[in-house]
Amino acid sequence: MPRNVAVIGGGISGLAAAYALSQQVDIRVTLYEASDRVGGVLHTETSDGWVIEHGPESFLTLKPRGIGMARELGLEPRFQTTNPKNRGSLIMKSGKLHPMPEGLTGLIPSQFGPMAKTPLVSPLGKLRMGMDFVIPAKKDDVDESLGSFIRRRLGSDIYDHLIEPLMAGIYSGNGDELSLQATFPQLRTAEREYGGLIKGVLAQKKAQKARPIGHQAPMGFLSFRNGIQELVDACAGAITANGGKIVIQAPVSSLRRTSSGFAFTLPDGEVEADAVVLAAPVHVQSALLREIAPRSSAAMTAIPQVSSAVVMLGYEETSTNRAPGNYGYLSPRAERRPVKAITWMSSKWEGRAPNGHFLVRGFLGRAGDESVLSGSDADLERLVRAEIAATAGITGEPVLSRVVRLNAASPQYLVGHLDRVAVIEEEIATIPGLEIAGNMLRGVGIPDAIAAGERASANVVA
Ligand SMILES: Cc1cc2nc3c(=O)[nH]c(=O)nc-3n(C[C@H](O)[C@H](O)[C@H](O)COP(=O)(O)OP(=O)(O)OC[C@H]3O[C@@H](n4cnc5c(N)ncnc54)[C@H](O)[C@@H]3O)c2cc1C
Structure with a gap:
């Protein structure tokens, strides 16, 4: 009998x-999604020559x-890399934009020349960075925050003006609260094994380069010609082609164990399954696990989530209104601006706006300072328009506008995160047939x- x-x-x-489960002959998989579409935060809108990313790009x-997975789904011919005609991103300091120095490996500068020249770090800050070569490595393995680690090794200047905005672009978080071990463990490894962060990062870079051709990890970012949605559509298509079922508008509201597996509640009744993979956001998983895995449920409540908003604006190009020929810029927390990043989407990716037009994205909402999100959509649009008027002189009327709110969408791996992960994984392992997926653990x-x-699928199969 196939397992459900x-x-x-x-x-x-x-x-x-x-998708992985649908490839198993002895498994019948059904995916239950609360909203009216799959993809979660991945969502691209395409219309009239615009390719508009509502979430990740x-x-x-x-x-x-x-x-x-994209290759396995046959998407290789659809791959799109960033537009090589335009290049580079900038970082704001005291209201002025400066190119991001080249040669950052992970978050860490690994080239002397660009760092020596960048005005993003003061001369004193650069001297302080050099102390990394003499400061001894921390002896104990107690977790610390990413902020405290970088400040300890390289100083606050480089943290506040260069590393913080890069880190926030990934985690939407406050680096002074995020766990080093859960976010950038390789930095701690570099310190521990080489006695210094820069020395360690250089050694890691050399080891990566020394790998034989074909074994080096490719660098860079990838999307698809019609945006990230192509990955969602291909995956959903493959699930149904393999005989799996996708049920939308199916919010699961409770989960219990039965003699043979699990039962969960949908708006129109209870459904049974032999095994369950939880892939909803962390607060939803925490609620569903309250009865059957109380320690995991409690540990999940200590994984807070940050909300953010994305404002997309499309413009007709004129002699005065045009997007710069770079990818965009980041504003460090220290700049105290409501808009934390701007991406010139149609400069960064080819084919994202109709001919003679350009597309801009502005990001709002930071961990610990989400108050800006209480404004109306019109308020958020006004903030992004004021921002790009100030930094790029774009003052025309947009011909397209979208405001998307991503509520509680970015889990925060706070200091001690891996202890919580251990509690969760240990307890879940004691419940046969129950697996955790999603973005809240690793x-x-x-x-x-x-x-x-x-991983969750492989455990179910095993
Ligand atoms: C604004 C933003 C930009 C990002 N940009 C990038 C990027 O450029 N590159 C990158 O690699 N990562 C990026 N990320 C991170 C990455 O996109 C996410 O971590 C990842 O997509 C999360 O996937 P997920 O399936 O775990 O969660 P989600 O996408 O949150 O999906 C969870 C799903 O569960 C559903 N659900 C909720 N409750 C229930 C319920 N009770 N029953 C059934 N279903 C339920 C939801 O409707 C949703 O569809 C970004 C994140 C955000 C918020």
Whole structure:
């Protein structure tokens, strides 16, 4: 008899789990998604020559399971890399934009020349960075915040003006609260094994380069010609082609164990399954696990989520209104601006706006300071328009406008996160047939969420 497996939550992690399960002949998989579409935060709107990303725009090729799953789904001919005609991103300091120095490996500068020249770090800050070569490595392995680690090794100047905005672009978080071990463990490894952060990062870079051709991880970001939605559509299509089922508008509201597996509640009644993969956001999983895995449920309440908003504006190009020929810029927390980043989407990716037009995205909402999101959509649009008027002189009327709110969408891996993960994984392992996927345990990027879904699927199969 085939086993019935339910996947709860149809973001990319749940889709990856359901896709992997749908390839097993002895499993019948059904994915239950609360909203009226799958993809979760991945969502691209295409209309009249515009390709408008409502959430993520690309994924890192360095981590294998984004590009890996995309290849398996036959998407290679659809791959799109960033537009080589335009290049580079900038960072704001005291209201002025400066190019991001080249040669950052992960978050850490690994080239002397660009760092020596950048005005983003003061001369004193650069001297302080050099102390990294003499400061001894921390002896104990107690977790610390990413902020405290970088300030300890390289100083506050480089943290506040260069590393903080890069880190916030990934985690939407406050680096002084995020766990080093859960976010950038390789930095701690570099310190521990080489006695200094820069020395360690240089050695790690050299080791990566020394790998034989074909074994080096490809660097860069990948999307698809019609946006990130192509990954969602291909995955959902493959699930149904393999005989799996996708049920939308199916919010699961409770979960219990039965003598043979699990039962969960949908608006129109109870459904049974032999095994369940939870792939909904962390607060939903916490609520569903309250009865059957109380320690995991409690540990999940200590994984807070940050909300953010994205404002997309499309413009007709005129002699005065045009997007700069770079990818965009980041504003560090220290700048205290409501808009934390601007991406010139149609400069960064080809084919994202109709001829003679350009597309801009502004990001709002930071961990610990989400008050800006209480404004109306019109308020958020006004803030982004004021921002790009000030930084790029774009003052015309947009011909397209979208405001998307991503509520409680970015889980925060606070200091001690891996202890919470251990509690969760230990308890879940005692419940046969129950698996956890999603982005709340071991990585927030799309490739991490896919890997989490695939891990959950492999455990169900095993
Ligand atoms: C604004 C933003 C930009 C980002 N940009 C990037 C980027 O460029 N590159 C990158 O790699 N990563 C990016 N990320 C991170 C990455 O996109 C996410 O971590 C990842 O997509 C999360 O996938 P998920 O499936 O775990 O969760 P989600 O996408 O949140 O999906 C969870 C799903 O569960 C459903 N659900 C909720 N409750 C229930 C219920 N009771 N029953 C059934 N279903 C339920 C939801 O409707 C949703 O569809 C970004 C994140 C955000 C918020």
